[in-house]
Amino acid sequence: MTNEKILKISILGYGGMAHYHFERLSKLGIAKITGVFDTDEKRQEAARKEGLLAYPSAEALLADDETDAVLIATPNDWHKPYAVAAAKAGKHIICEKPAALSVAEFDDMTSAAKRNNVILAVHQNRRWDKDFIAMREIAKSGVLGKIYRIDSFVCGANGIPGGWRKTKKAGGGMMLDWGVHLIDQIFDFKKEKPSSLYCRYSKVLGFDVDDGFSAKFEYADGLAVNVRVETNTFVKLPRWIIYGRDGTAVIEDWELNGKIILPVYGSEVEIAGIEAGNGFTKTMAYRPHSSVIEQDIPNPEPDCDAFYKNFAAAISGKEEPRISNESVRKVLRVMELCKLSSEKNEVIKSELKDL
Numbered sequence: 618m619t620n621e622k623i624l625k626i627s628i629l630g631y632g633g634m635a636h637y638h639f640e641r642l643s644k645l646g647i648a649k650i651t652g653v654f655d656t657d658e659k660r661q662e663a664a665r666k667e668g669l670l671a672y673p674s675a676e677a678l679l680a681d682d683e684t685d686a687v688l689i690a691t692p693n694d695w696h697k698p699y700a701v702a703a704a705k706a707g708k709h710i711i712c713e714k715p716a717a718l719s720v721a722e723f724d725d726m727t728s729a730a731k732r733n734n735v736i737l738a739v740h741q742n743r744r745w746d747k748d749f750i751a752m753r754e755i756a757k758s759g760v761l762g763k764i765y766r767i768d769s770f771v772c773g774a775n776g777i778p779g780g781w782r783k784t785k786k787a788g789g790g791m792m793l794d795w796g797v798h799l800i801d802q803i804f805d806f807k808k809e810k811p812s813s814l815y816c817r818y819s820k821v822l823g824f825d826v827d828d829g830f831s832a833k834f835e836y837a838d839g840l841a842v843n844v845r846v847e848t849n850t851f852v853k854l855p856r857w858i859i860y861g862r863d864g865t866a867v868i869e870d871w872e873l874n875g876k877i878i879l880p881v882y883g884s885e886v887e888i889a890g891i892e893a894g895n896g897f898t899k900t901m902a903y904r905p906h907s908s909v910i911e912q913d914i915p916n917p918e919p920d921c922d923a924f925y926k927n928f929a930a931a932i933s934g935k936e937e938p939r940i941s942n943e944s945v946r947k948v949l950r951v952m953e954l955c956k957l958s959s960e961k962n963e964v965i966k967s968e969l970k971d972l
């Protein structure tokens with residue numbers, strides 16, 4: 618297969634995310650979506666109306682010799698069985714995140730892909746998010762001096778989405794839904810293993826899955842990273858805060874509103890005190906404009922189709938997969954340890970050595 622050949626891709630599970638893939642791939646011109654299979658007849662009908670073939674079963678889809686690859690966009694509990702079946706059928710695979718419900722499941726998927734010589738690419742698309750890339754650029758640029766803390770927050774106000782995301786069996790809950798992205802970003806940014814991890818799941822909404830969580834990763838060099846996901850918070854929290862010895866940066870949202878704030882020191886800088894409740898403070902007073910320099914957040918422009926282009930290039934042997942399966946496995950293991958930490962209410966240390 619060469620890069621010039623248009624890949625024929627069929628989709629398992631034709632819901633919200635599959636439709637997103639369909640639109641992106643249709644515009645890109647390196648792949649053509651040919652058919653789908655969805656257990657919901659309404660989604661089968663929607664596919665037919667869009668000019669796609671609706672296969673009568675997953676087995677029929679996988680048996681089609683015309684198909685080069687499959688895209689798995691079902692609820693999370695179907696990722697493993699479909700990925701293993703697709704590999705056995707000789708199809709390359711794009712699998713939605715979270716790749717699997719456990720490391721053991723993912724090991725079965727990667728073994729099947731290896732045995733059958735097919736590419737298995739997990740759609741960890743948020744490695745190309747521009748807020749994440751801007752955070753990385755700021756942290757690595759040195760503008761803030763030594764970075765000692767990073768906060769990565771995603772806080773929604775609309776509860777857990779309906780349907781399968783509320784059930785344990787289907788792999789619901791916010792750790793598997795959003796945690797997998799945010800933890801993946803942190804482990805892509807910081808390659809060293811953390812020295813400790815502490816996580817608390819939130820279940821305030823009363824489902825059998827978590828409706829959010831708060832996790833803290835500490836590193837030997839003094840960096841601490843807080844990752845927090847909430848679905849019941851009605852004030853807007855910043856997406857990222859980056860704390861350095863010489864300044865602080867805030868990225869408010871996915872549109873990259875925010876600023877880098879650097880203090881100015883010198884004899885001419887006078888820090889005024891403020892009234893604070895029933896008292897007065899200089900220590901906790903915000904700095905006036907005259908004693909800080911404000912800089913803009915960088916505005917990177919990542920290629921939002923890089924994942925698909927890399928998938929096609931990996932199939933033709935021209936590039937290594939950008940989302941390595943080792944990195945996917947590591948994040949799944951970290952999520953298992955977050956769950957363990959939350960269940961035991963304990964800081965995890967020794968298990969991190971095997972990451």
Ligand SMILES: NC(=O)c1ccc[n+]([C@@H]2O[C@H](COP(=O)([O-])OP(=O)(O)OC[C@H]3O[C@@H](n4cnc5c(N)ncnc54)[C@H](O)[C@@H]3O)[C@@H](O)[C@H]2O)c1
Pocket residue numbers: 629630631632633634635654655656657660675689690691692693695713714715740741742780794
């Ligand atoms: N990477 C991202 O940014 C991102 C964003 C959203 C969702 N996702 C992932 O995409 C996947 C799908 O999420 P969604 O939001 O599209 O869910 P969805 O509920 O909108 O769609 C899932 C579809 O799968 C179908 N389905 C259920 N069981 C099936 C089976 N056994 N075989 C075939 N079809 C089946 C459902 O009928 C539904 O149409 C999940 O794994 C989710 O985590 C990823």
